[in-house]
Amino acid sequence: MFAYTIRRILMLIPVLIGMSLIVFFLIRAIPGDPAQIILGQQASQQAVAQLRDTLGLDEPWYVQYFIYMKDLLTGDLGNSIRTHAPISEEIWPYFAATLELSLFAMFIAVFIGVNAGIISAWFQNSWFDYVAMLLALIGVSMPIFWLGLMEQWALAVEWRIFPTSGRESILDPVNSITNLYVIDTIIQGRFDQLQTVFKHLTLPGVALATIPMAIIARMTRSSMLEVMRSDYIRTARAKGLRMFWVVYKHSLKNAFIPVLTVIGLQMGLLLGGAILTETIFSWPGIGRYIYDAIGFRDYPVIQSGILIIALVFVTINLLVDLLYAAIDPRIKYQ
Amino acid sequence: MKKGFLIALATIMLLSVALVGCSSSGGDDDKDKAQALVFGRGGDSVGLDPATVTDGESFKVIKNVYDTLVEYGEQDTDVNPSLAEDWEISDDGLTYTFMLREGVKFHNGEDFTADAVVKNFERWMTSGDSGKYAYYASMFGGFKGDEGHVIKSVEAKDENTVVFTLNRPQAPFLKNLAMTPFSIGAPGEFDKLETEPVGTGPFKFVSWKRNDRITLEKNEEYWKEGLPKLDKVIFRAIPDNSNRLNALKTGEIHLMDGVNPSDVAEIEDNSDLQTFFRPSMNVGYLGFNTEMEPFTNKKVRQALNHAVDKESLIKAFYEGQAEPAKNPMPPVIDGYNDEIDAYPFDLEKAKQLLAEAGYPDGFKTELWAMPVPRPYMPNGKKAAEAIASNFAKIGVDAEIVSFEWGTYLEKAQKGEAPMFLLGWTGDNGDADNFLYTLLDKDTIDSNNYSRFANDELHEILVEAQSTPEKEKRAELYKEAQVILHEESPWVPLVHSKPALAGMKNVEGFKPHPTGSDKLTNVSLK
Numbered sequence: 001m002f003a004y005t006i007r008r009i010l011m012l013i014p015v016l017i018g019m020s021l022i023v024f025f026l027i028r029a030i031p032g033d034p035a036q037i038i039l040g041q042q043a044s045q046q047a048v049a050q051l052r053d054t055l056g057l058d059e060p061w062y063v064q065y066f067i068y069m070k071d072l073l074t075g076d077l078g079n080s081i082r083t084h085a086p087i088s089e090e091i092w093p094y095f096a097a098t099l100e101l102s103l104f105a106m107f108i109a110v111f112i113g114v115n116a117g118i119i120s121a122w123f124q125n126s127w128f129d130y131v132a133m134l135l136a137l138i139g140v141s142m143p144i145f146w147l148g149l150m151e152q153w154a155l156a157v158e159w160r161i162f163p164t165s166g167r168e169s170i171l172d173p174v175n176s177i178t179n180l181y182v183i184d185t186i187i188q189g190r191f192d193q194l195q196t197v198f199k200h201l202t203l204p205g206v207a208l209a210t211i212p213m214a215i216i217a218r219m220t221r222s223s224m225l226e227v228m229r230s231d232y233i234r235t236a237r238a239k240g241l242r243m244f245w246v247v248y249k250h251s252l253k254n255a256f257i258p259v260l261t262v263i264g265l266q267m268g269l270l271l272g273g274a275i276l277t278e279t280i281f282s283w284p285g286i287g288r289y290i291y292d293a294i295g296f297r298d299y300p301v302i303q304s305g306i307l308i309i310a311l312v313f314v315t316i317n318l319l320v321d322l323l324y325a326a327i328d329p330r331i332k333y334q
Numbered sequence: 335m336k337k338g339f340l341i342a343l344a345t346i347m348l349l350s351v352a353l354v355g356c357s358s359s360g361g362d363d364d365k366d367k368a369q370a371l372v373f374g375r376g377g378d379s380v381g382l383d384p385a386t387v388t389d390g391e392s393f394k395v396i397k398n399v400y401d402t403l404v405e406y407g408e409q410d411t412d413v414n415p416s417l418a419e420d421w422e423i424s425d426d427g428l429t430y431t432f433m434l435r436e437g438v439k440f441h442n443g444e445d446f447t448a449d450a451v452v453k454n455f456e457r458w459m460t461s462g463d464s465g466k467y468a469y470y471a472s473m474f475g476g477f478k479g480d481e482g483h484v485i486k487s488v489e490a491k492d493e494n495t496v497v498f499t500l501n502r503p504q505a506p507f508l509k510n511l512a513m514t515p516f517s518i519g520a521p522g523e524f525d526k527l528e529t530e531p532v533g534t535g536p537f538k539f540v541s542w543k544r545n546d547r548i549t550l551e552k553n554e555e556y557w558k559e560g561l562p563k564l565d566k567v568i569f570r571a572i573p574d575n576s577n578r579l580n581a582l583k584t585g586e587i588h589l590m591d592g593v594n595p596s597d598v599a600e601i602e603d604n605s606d607l608q609t610f611f612r613p614s615m616n617v618g619y620l621g622f623n624t625e626m627e628p629f630t631n632k633k634v635r636q637a638l639n640h641a642v643d644k645e646s647l648i649k650a651f652y653e654g655q656a657e658p659a660k661n662p663m664p665p666v667i668d669g670y671n672d673e674i675d676a677y678p679f680d681l682e683k684a685k686q687l688l689a690e691a692g693y694p695d696g697f698k699t700e701l702w703a704m705p706v707p708r709p710y711m712p713n714g715k716k717a718a719e720a721i722a723s724n725f726a727k728i729g730v731d732a733e734i735v736s737f738e739w740g741t742y743l744e745k746a747q748k749g750e751a752p753m754f755l756l757g758w759t760g761d762n763g764d765a766d767n768f769l770y771t772l773l774d775k776d777t778i779d780s781n782n783y784s785r786f787a788n789d790e791l792h793e794i795l796v797e798a799q800s801t802p803e804k805e806k807r808a809e810l811y812k813e814a815q816v817i818l819h820e821e822s823p824w825v826p827l828v829h830s831k832p833a834l835a836g837m838k839n840v841e842g843f844k845p846h847p848t849g850s851d852k853l854t855n856v857s858l859k
Contacts, residue, residue, distance in 0.1 A: 051465030
């Protein structure tokens with residue numbers, strides 16, 4: 001197991017280097033000069049040239065890449081072109097905001113998705129099965145953008161149950177320690193604020209959870225169906241074991257491996273793909289951070305932001321693979 | 335048994351959804367809303383050092399933290415006293431002596447003195463870095479030692495008197511000093527201004543959560559007696575216009591800019607809300623690349639001027655909140671030439687001119703549409719489609735092209751666009767900031783996207799720059815507009831009045847034509 005883990009971790013290095021190269025060159029292939037964009041319509045050519053020089057944009061690309069990689073190895077993500085602040089200091093609050101939202105969405109998606117899948121499988125062809133799978137189909141095909149706006153319109157504007165946007169009450173802001181507000185408010189014993197934080201999480205969380213929830217439900221259902229047809233389950237049932245135990249203990253363990261893959265992939269996608277949701281709900285997360293940076297051609301921020309998301313993505317995949325190996329010892333020898 | 339189990343599970347699931355969803359009922363906290371105003375806007379500020387930023391979102395905050403030596407009127411660009419109580423201008427227009435207000439303090443307790451003014455100007459004019467101090471360089475002709483630099487020296491005569499000596503007269507000098515980029519910061523804090531601004535303004539900086547909000551609190555020692563009225567101002571970034579309006583409807587924010595023209599009617603129908611209109615100081619236009627065939631031909635440009643139906647554009651895309659333009663600058667600016675007759679919408683005349691120019695059957699070209707909404711152009715793509723359909727009627731087949739905004743500007747600036755939609759919001763309310771900045775031959779490769787070069791116009795515009803008498807200047811600009819009308823490097827489309835919205839209880843808010851508002855007199859009922 002140890003050797004397997006090490007081998008998998010080492011494999012990440014070329015992946016990340018490749019990723020950094022691709023991102024580095026792709027963003028430079030987008031037309032649009034950062035200096036020009038920062039200085040805006042007002043700027044003279046001289047001003048633009050001077051800023052390009054200050055930013056080091058006149059260096060050949062390989063020199064720029066080399067400098068970037070050298071800094072990266074010493075843990076320096078560079079400074080934002082726009083705000084001049086070091087990215088390593090700047091990025092955490094955004095990342096934490098996205099992480100909190102994604103974890104919350106994933107919790108909803110897994111909890112509801114897995115259970116719905118199990119029940120649908122167990123009561124195959126019942127009304128519940130049909131309704132659940134229909135909802136899952138709608139869920140997969142629903143544009144997040146539209147769903148978000150509908151939620152906002154109905155639950156925030158018309159019924160006033162939830163706030164339309166942001167992470168916290170603006171007049172009573174959370175005193176951030178970790179920047180994960182659920183944890184921060186619990187540490188500080190501010191349960192009134194915790195409630196507000198959950199209210200803010202709900203609408204974007206549900207919007208973000210919809211697609212993974214639907215995918216997980218369908219995956220769980222089909223995987224469960226397969227397992228439940230196997231001999232050992234039939235035996236368990238024949239022995240008169242209570243249904244609940246048959247489902248949640250004996251079947252789920254085996255049915256869960258493919259579901260775990262889906263969960264891992266979806267979690268990665270959520271972290272990177274929250275841009276739309278973050279825009280609709282003004283969630284100050286990493287998706288918007290990178291999106292804004294693209295508008296300003298803030299190369300260091302785009303590079304580092306995407307690289308961090310990639311790192312998280314591959315790490316989650318790694319964890320999923322390791323979990324497989326733990327659940328099913330056959331896997332690591334393959 | 336089987337059914338019971340199913341129902342039980344379904345109930346648990348529904349309950350869990352409800353639990354996650356409704357951790358409690360009711361909207362956002364109502365705590366302490368008294369005199370704390372939340373201003374919703376489309377983006378975050380880039381920085382808060384007045385001299386180094388160039389974007390509108392930064393100036394909106396800066397204007398409330400700092401003061402300038404002189405300031406614009408409440409809703410116009412007339413020059414009024416601010417940190418300078420009074421001033422004298424020498425007859426040759428080369429010496430400006432400012433008498434400063436006494437007893438004013440910066441937010442950190444430093445005294446505001448003539449010395450502070452000198453230090454601010456020294457910081458800008460000796461830097462020589464036009465990438466960093468872009469506005470200074472563009473408004474005052476470069477830096478100390480540069481040939482065109484306007485300011486020779488800034489000296490403190492005594493504690494409360496500061497003397498500016500100029501190298502050459504600059505007509506809009508006072509108007510320039512009133513611009514937000516030339517706000518006076520505390521000399522002891524220059525290094526920190528970008529993230530922790532310290533000025534003498536009505537509000538003190540408290541905190542900044544990037545991409546989310548900036549919080550300011552009342553400056554209790556503000557030099558304007560009894561002001562500001564608000565205890566707290568929070569600028570919140572909510573990127574999507576509809577989303578921002580939703581937040582206004584639920585009371586999460588009190589004021590917002592960037593209202594879609596199509597939402598104005600709905601806001602006016604809502605008894606909890608009110609609308610405001612920013613006085614127009616902008617122009618939206620269709621530019622021709624005058625270096626590119628067939629737009630090198632004046633008759634072609636005139637023909638197309640006849641082929642744009644501005645009234646329908648305004649009705650369709652501005653919900654009536656704009657006036658048709660006939661000059662490249664709006665009527666509020668001194669020197670506006672109202673005697674010019676706009677090209678009437680006349681397709682027959684257009685065809686005739688095209689035929690005279692040698693294009694009886696029209697031609698094929700590209701029309702570039704702005705990808706982002708701007709106050710002067712709420713929907714570039716739709717406007718382009720409407721204009722193109724008019725052009726089709728005279729045989730001009732214009733394919734609509736668009737790029738991402740940064741790319742759009744860069745390509746247009748390089749002269750790659752045959753015809754393009756664009757616009758401009760004035761910086762200082764001066765004609766020079768429209769006509770010279772946008773259409774002089776000196777500004778090709780910069781803001782002269784039409785790449786229009788005309789020597790006669792150039793002479794007039796340069797002369798106007800150093801003519802101190804108001805009347806004479808106005809005459810020169812009127813003359814310039816006659817040339818521009820005849821040469822038609824653009825189709826001037828509209829001067830729009832951008833809409834803002836607020837809750838009914840917002841009082842005393844008067845939007846300023848420059849696009850950034852001082853909230854000193856605003857209060858919540």
